[in-house]
Amino acid sequence: MTSKHIVYHIPVCPFSQRLEILLALRGQTDAVEFRVVDITKPRDPELLAKTRGTTALPVLETPDGRIIKESLVILRFLDEALAGPTLRRGDPVEHAIESMLVAKEGPFTTAGYLFVLNQDRDRRDEFNDKMLSLYRDLNDFLAHWNPDGTWLFDDFGLAEAVFTPMFKRFWFLDYYEGFELPDGDDYARVRTWRDACMAHPATGQVSEEEIVKLYYDYALGAGNGALVKGREMSSFAFEPHWRDRPWPPRAKYDGTASDRDLGLIA
DSSP states (O other): OOSSEEEEEOTTOHHHHHHHHHHHHTTOTTSEEEEEOOTTSOOOHHHHHHHTTOOOSOEEEOTTSOEEESHHHHHHHHHHHSSSOOSSOSSHHHHHHHHHHHTTHHHHHHHHHHHHHOOOGGGHHHHHHHHHHHHHHHHHHHHHHOTTOSSSSSSSOHHHHHHHHHHHHTHHHHHHHOOOOOSSHHHHHHHHHHHHHHHOGGGTTSOHHHHHHHTHHHHTTOOTTOOOTTOSSOTTOSSSOGGGSOOOOSOGGGOOOOTTTTTOOO
């Protein structure tokens, strides 16, 4: 039995990184025990019993055995449960404003993942345009509430902790889809925000190389540890370590590289 909260997670998961960012910002990285789950294997029956059969991660187990699900719920719970000032804004109106921005994360995340999972070359521009429209919406929101600033308010806060892991995961769009924000006023404010979020010292839990290598199978339409047709190893496999593998091919629409070419077989 541990006196700490336990988080069951995938190390590269953006929804787990939110929690790591919160702990780093609060100077309490040891306040939570993280337990790694290998998504390339069937879930441990003991963990499934705790989650009542659901497999989505992360999940948090309190010291008295209660289970809390959904990353935003866990994030808000830890923000309130940890000692010290909260990450969320204390002023009710400001908290409402940051909550409005956080509410935009779901469609943004969905669009990015649907984009990388897409296997129809002819639909690429459709997904690209959708992604750009969501960036323009974020740009408009930030330009309205803090036109000359860097963050939503005066510092890295709750909304930044929610969005930053997605900005970093979308390195897979840059690599596999050639995605980039155009120049111009429609993207200037959100570009400033995104770049500052990604450069913040509390957000360095993952690297572009790690994301690109581990998410290769997502680019081929196989998410959450599923196997790509013709392959025997998932790009999410723990071994060989991602640092020891070559960078995958960018040409996602041309079919998969072999397990050996991906460095998944030593």
